[in-house]
Amino acid sequence: MKKCLLGLLFLSLSALANFKVELEKTSIDVLEGEVSKVKFSISGDLDQKYSVSLNACYPWISLSKIDKHNFVLTFSPNFTSIIDNQNYVFEINFDVTSSSGQVEEKTLLANIINVDQLPEFDFGANYQGKEFHLELEAFDPNGELSPTIELIQPPTHLGDIRLSDLDVTGDPYYPSSRKLLTWTKIPKDQFGSTQKLVFKVCTKTHLCREQTVDFLFDN
Secondary structure: OOOOOOOOOOOOOOOOOOEEEEEOOOEEEEEOOOOEEEEEEEEEOOOOOEEEEEOOOOOOEEEEEEEOOEEEEEEOOOOOOOOOOOEEEEEEEEEEEEOOOOEEEEEEEEEEEOOOOOOEEOOOOEEEEOOEEEEEEEEOOOOOOOOEEEEOOOOOOOOEEEEEEOOOOOOOOOOEEEEEEEEEOOOHHHOOOEEEEEEEEEOOOOOEEEEEEEEEEOO
């Protein structure tokens, strides 16, 4: 798990500060794919101006200003925020600095919880021809391992049906599997008929989807 900090170190002056930073909560649980917010407010010397610096560069956290004394941290982890873990606790640090140079540091713990997703793919609904050569591809939205692609009980009397591996290309953050389906030597007495193949695609965590595809054999 990569942790990206800006590396800004401040001397804590909270004991001398004439203002106070109050978080509505000091820890939060956030599911991948959901959005959660934590507000915080600054009280004290209302004549001061305050700036807030977020000492973390995770892409799923942002800081926004409601007004000059109220701010909100927004957490929006996607499904690849946690890899190979059920959850991970991030320490989120930020500093509030007054216009007179006083600083108060705050920490919030964000527990990001993994949410497993079904594999993504679309092999098409139907095809037509005297033989078939189809490239199939499936993705893991959680960015963990390439999904498995298999045929469920393919017919053995309708020609030569093969499912072979292809080289994988594409986005490394979304592991994929690529297969070549070939269906040749279709018996002539089957020309004009439609047959079905059922594909099963599963992720590392055994979440599976099935898709039925129709094949019309040309005369």
